[in-house]
Amino acid sequence: xxxxxxxxxxxxxxxxxxxxxxxxxxxxxxxxxxxxxxxxxxxxxxxxxxxxxxxxxxxxxxxxxxxxxxxxxxxxxxxxxxxxxxx
Amino acid sequence: xxxxxxxxxxxxxxxxxxxxxxxxxxxxxxxxxxxxxxxxxxxxxxxxxxxxxxxxxxxxxxxxxxxxxxxxxxxxxxxxxxxxxxxxxxxxxxxxxxxxxxxxxxxxxxxxxxxxxxxxxxxxxxxxxxxxxxxxxxxxxxxxxxxxxxxxxx
Numbered sequence: 001x002x003x004x005x006x007x008x009x010x011x012x013x014x015x016x017x018x019x020x021x022x023x024x025x026x027x028x029x030x031x032x033x034x035x036x037x038x039x040x041x042x043x044x045x046x047x048x049x050x051x052x053x054x055x056x057x058x059x060x061x062x063x064x065x066x067x068x069x070x071x072x073x074x075x076x077x078x079x080x081x082x083x084x085x086x087x
Numbered sequence: 088x089x090x091x092x093x094x095x096x097x098x099x100x101x102x103x104x105x106x107x108x109x110x111x112x113x114x115x116x117x118x119x120x121x122x123x124x125x126x127x128x129x130x131x132x133x134x135x136x137x138x139x140x141x142x143x144x145x146x147x148x149x150x151x152x153x154x155x156x157x158x159x160x161x162x163x164x165x166x167x168x169x170x171x172x173x174x175x176x177x178x179x180x181x182x183x184x185x186x187x188x189x190x191x192x193x194x195x196x197x198x199x200x201x202x203x204x205x206x207x208x209x210x211x212x213x214x215x216x217x218x219x220x221x222x223x224x225x226x227x228x229x230x231x232x233x234x235x236x237x238x239x240x241x
Binding site: 010013018056060079081082083087 | 121139200209211224
């Protein structure tokens, strides 16, 4: 099995403004913990790190909110989401 | 049959309502339609730009419709939420609930609306005469304050 995986990152709503892009791809170690992946995202996109100080962000993996200790596997799509505002 | 999904166009409420009527079983059909407001905080609203995280937004709307339709004395629930650029007066969200009585229908429709606001990955950019604001839950952040974060990177 591969050791490195490519993860699709989605920046939703205001976080796309902060990142400057709506999506990106990152190569990371398979099984990387979500908190470490988010740290890598923040290093690559410092605007996201600054925005997170003001905006509560939920991290989704394939559409489901996961804990910081969740291990990211192949075919993962990780989305950074601000509070919803439907209605 | 409970339904829920993201839509771009307006919904034919007559058709939806007719499909949800259950002669002899239901005593009430509540139809809630949300519209784009023309004024917020005393400022004119030019446009609301709704976006969603798909396919999860549609999946969540369907899940809410299915869960709420299992409530006691609830017969059917349908939820449609629009995305795209909408003008004041345009419909944004449709919630239809048929139930055995009006109390159940009203309370279920209200609960569905609150769940949509909290649980479904739908986002709103409010374009007003005084600027653009990201709406996040109960708060608004001026768009330039967020994209200003970007300018600090460059």
